[in-house]
Amino acid sequence: MSDNDEFLYFLKLFNETDDTTDLNYVVSKTVQLCTKTNVNQFGARVIPVFYYINFLLSYLGNGLVLFIIYKYEKLNTVTNIFLLNLVLSNILFASSLPFWATYHLSEWIFGMALCKIVSSAYFIGFYSSILFLTLMTFDRYLAVVHAVTAAKSRKKVYAIIASVTVWCISIVASVKELVLQNVWKSPFNGLMCEESGFAESTMQRWRLVSYYQQFLLFFLLPLFMVMYCYISITIRILSTRMREKCRAIKLIFVIIFTFFACWTPYNIVILLQALQVSSTSGDNDSCSDSESLDYALYVTRNIAYLYCCISPVFYTFVGKKFQRHFKRLMAKKIPCLKGHIGLSSQSTRTTSQRTSPSAYEY
Template identity: 30%
Template sequence: MTDDLSFTAAQYAYEYYDTYIDYEPCPFSDNSVNVVVGPYIHSIICILGLVGNSLVILTYALYKRTKSMTDVYLLNVAIADLLFVLALPFIVYNELYSWPMGQVACKLLRGSYSVNLYSGMLMLACISTDRYIAIVQARRSFRLRSLSHSRIICALIWMFALMVSVPTFHFYHWYEPSHNDIVWFNGTEEEETTDPQYVCEWKFGDIDTARIVKVGVPSTQLAIGFFLPLLIMIFCYTAVIITLQKARNFQRHKAVRVVMVVVLVFIACHLPYNLALLYETVRLFKHTDCDEQDSLHTAMSVLQTVAYLHCCLNPLLYAFIGVKFRSHFRRIFQDLCCLGKRYIAPRRLPIDGTNEDGTSFSM
């Protein structure tokens, strides 16, 4: 698409301005950052996330039984991340080009994207809570930690993620923006005669609804999808580190480093983007010039990509870093070497004791 028609998802968020406020739309330029981030970096994220999370799911399905609450949470995190990366290519395509798949696919794609985002982040908070109970509250862990409880919690999280995603399902529409009929050349408008360009973006019936949703949805994402999991992780892992530091045990001190890596990676991936999202939400209804909007759009694209990287790192941080999980992971490659067999028979390691007293942080 040429620069005069390269309207992106960030600009369509201001679609109601064309109807209610006399501002001309800003044709964001396809600079080199957006061109690289869109098709190339996101493709790498999709491939790595698809491979890593598929291996986690495959390991739990064929080689490792879910014997603890952490196992159940890890499996659900992998499922959420896998669905997330499967939806990502379509999201990127929609932001770079037009949306050809119609209304139903538009709503399902954007809605499922939101559901997987919330569920994945809340599952990470559940993992930190489970580690806190297993290590800090070890005496009560056998009573509090059970597979039935973890499955109920996961089901509640998925239902809650679906509930908070209802506005996304409802207000995303497949439509042709009104400013697609106009091309702006140095402040002069001309009629556009090319084929209509449909998008899958927010669409509102009135400015009051637009104001509520465009503030409410990002605010909910910030509160529930980032700050709540972050606070839970900081509280739980701080208590875990204090408890492990009291133990004169090499494995426990090694576990402290693992905990710190988990928290720091989470903050490094998600904090910059969420701060930018907070800034964008605060200034959403303030009129700014096109250069500032273009700079913010570029920064949001880059920081959002950094946040997306976390779905690729989750399998490394939460699954493959564990000694037991790595042994199961090696079995996958051992069986994949036997391609001459009629099928790959699922092989399980001898069942270990399920006592988790916190001597290591392996999952």
């Protein structure tokens, strides 16, 4: 909409004789309006590309892991059950990305029902993915640090109960999306699928709940658990005579660093947004500060989403067993590699018989 169209629309509203004011949105103070035209244009250009890339990588990576589990593995181990649930949560999350990409390109064209369903699926997949990554880390910690005790408790029932708990927590944390997400028509941006329908004070409280929920429950808690578990695993590995000790420690360092690097910037922006919403100051720089946070959110969120999408591949292929499955698959599809793959697999089997089980021999 051009500046002239915006002015004509303003005159139309100004000359209205009917009082259609919703008292829920009446405030007794000056409200500064931030159009965020530049931010919206940036989002329309950049976000769809990121979302489609994340969507493709997620379906390729998670699809590959799912195929390997189906072809070479059985769902009778705790690790495979957790891995399957992680793959499903990432596929659920990635399935919502094409809808959001289309939304950023134009407007919400999919109706009210899909607005609520896609929003809920988006957050359920996102939250459950984080929790399953944390759960897999904790299970790895039990298997390595408390191997004797864990051998009795790490049964199929334990994995199923833990997985159901994660899904329930994720669904409960996403219920507000099902309630608050609505489709409404903006005079400047067309049909919007956003949180609306309640008084501004109510919406502000729910936004704060979302921000702090994301930062505390789905970042700080998983981060502390991942750090504690992998530090304990490292100490345990250093005290053993495992021949591939250095390789295992390097992998642990890479996992911790990647998790921290991908998730920390996004959650710092989330925390800053929460502090901004909580602030009652109405200075002239609030719009510019808000725009800066929006730009930062676009970039950091997609880094976090990318990790969320490729994490099953990352966590799977640090394990020798899944590496062998992948080599077998490649040898079957590309016959010229068969001799090399067979020699490598035999070598790996011989080595594994001579050494104690690795923390990553899944």
